Amino acid sequence: MSTPLGDKIRDLRKAKGYTLDKLAELAESSKSYIWELENKNPPRPSADKVAKIAAVLGVTADYLIDTTEKVGVEDATDNAFFRKYRKMDAATKDKIRRMADLLGDDE
Amino acid sequence: MSTPLGDKIRDLRKAKGYTLDKLAELAESSKSYIWELENKNPPRPSADKVAKIAAVLGVTADYLIDTTEKVGVEDATDNAFFRKYRKMDAATKDKIRRMADLLGDDE
DNA sequence: ATATTAAGTTCGGAGTAGCGATATTTTTTA
DNA sequence: TAAAAAATATCGCTACTCCGAACTTAATAT
Numbered sequence: 001m002s003t004p005l006g007d008k009i010r011d012l013r014k015a016k017g018y019t020l021d022k023l024a025e026l027a028e029s030s031k032s033y034i035w036e037l038e039n040k041n042p043p044r045p046s047a048d049k050v051a052k053i054a055a056v057l058g059v060t061a062d063y064l065i066d067t068t069e070k071v072g073v074e075d076a077t078d079n080a081f082f083r084k085y086r087k088m089d090a091a092t093k094d095k096i097r098r099m100a101d102l103l104g105d106d107e
Numbered sequence: 108m109s110t111p112l113g114d115k116i117r118d119l120r121k122a123k124g125y126t127l128d129k130l131a132e133l134a135e136s137s138k139s140y141i142w143e144l145e146n147k148n149p150p151r152p153s154a155d156k157v158a159k160i161a162a163v164l165g166v167t168a169d170y171l172i173d174t175t176e177k178v179g180v181e182d183a184t185d186n187a188f189f190r191k192y193r194k195m196d197a198a199t200k201d202k203i204r205r206m207a208d209l210l211g212d213d214e
Numbered sequence: 215a216t217a218t219t220a221a222g223t224t225c226g227g228a229g230t231a232g233c234g235a236t237a238t239t240t241t242t243t244a
Numbered sequence: 245t246a247a248a249a250a251a252t253a254t255c256g257c258t259a260c261t262c263c264g265a266a267c268t269t270a271a272t273a274t
Contacts, residue, residue, distance in 0.1 A: 019250060030233050035252070046231070046261085047157040051172045061189070064170050065158045082189045085207060096207050097165070097188050103199050126221060137263050142223065151260070153231085 005045075006038040008064055012057040015039075057105040112152075113145040115171055119164040134159040151214075161187070 011024050012032075020031045020038075026035070029049060037043045037053075041097040047061070085093060120130050120141075127138045134141070136156060144150045144160075154162075154168070161168040166187050192200060 020252095021250080030253090032234075033232050036232085039252075042263095044231075045154050047152050047154045047168065047172050048151055049232085050154040051169075060167070060169050061154065062158075062161075062170055065154050065168055068266090082192075085189075088207075088210075092210050093188075094202065095210055097184070099206055100188065100192060100195075100203050103195070103202055127223095128221075138221090138226090139223080139264075140262050143262085146223085151231095153261070156262085 003041045003043055005043050007040070008059075009034070009053060009057070010038045012059065016057065023056060025052070026056040029053070078102055110148045110150055112150050112171055113148070115166075116160060116164070117145045118143070119166065123164065130160070130163060133163040136160070 002079075009023075013020075018026070020034050024031045024034045027049070029052070033049075034053075037045060050064055051061045054064050057064075085096065088096070116130075119182075120127075125133070127141050131138045131141045134156070136159070140156075141160075144152055144156075157171055158168045161171050164171075165184055167190070170187075192203065195203070
């Protein structure tokens with residue numbers, strides 16, 4: 001049995017060389033529960049738990065939660081666009097966001 | 108009674124002109140529960156609920172959860188937008204980028 | 215003013231998150 | 245090989261999430 005959340009937690013935990021016990025201790029959780037998150041489904045943890053685990057593992061909560069498949073290749077064009085976008089004033093950014101909502105093809 | 112999470116949700120909800128019912132519907136939750144998150148403490152929602160609410164409100168889950176106020180609303184909104192943008196297909200992204208160029212108020 | 219509708223608030227309860235205890239199996243280290 | 249450590253797995257329990265439905269208050273129409 002494998003879930004995106006479980007796989008991410010396990011991979012990150014191993015990458016840091018943590019045991020279940022160690023991660024549980026750092027994330028103020030329990031060994032049994034961390035194991036359940038990694039191996040049992042469906043996992044439905046609280047935002048609080050996820051935030052703590054994410055902090056310990058050095059990633060964002062959004063990364064752990066997000067179920068959509070991640071694109072492996074970094075798109076330089078996208079990042080360049082975002083850099084430009086961030087410098088725009090609030091009203092313009094709002095316009096762009098609302099327009100993107102209208103064009104949005106991701107459900 | 109006021110909590111950081113509750114205040115953020117209420118502020119963002121009002122800014123979008125949503126009622127409790129509307130937000131509940133969009134976030135696949137219930138009116139009563141949204142109200143509890145806004146007004147009752149301690150709120151300890153599931154990561155799933157927070158992720159859905161954050162998506163509807165156009166911010167990251169991290170922004171809603173994180174108590175350490177290092178990330179502003181604007182940053183969270185921008186990041187959430189970029190995450191959405193990245194998932195769009197190339198043609199749509201191109202449209203948005205060209206549109207942003209037209210609206211661009213810098214240089 | 216008052217009926218109608220919408221928004222916000224409260225509450226009971228089903229189901230489950232999350233823990234500690236415990237037992238068994240696998241992996242690591244001596 | 246033995247022993248220690250880590251991982252796998254289950255169970256019982258308490259507290260809390262989350263919902264539906266009923267209720268109260270605010271807004272708006274008639």
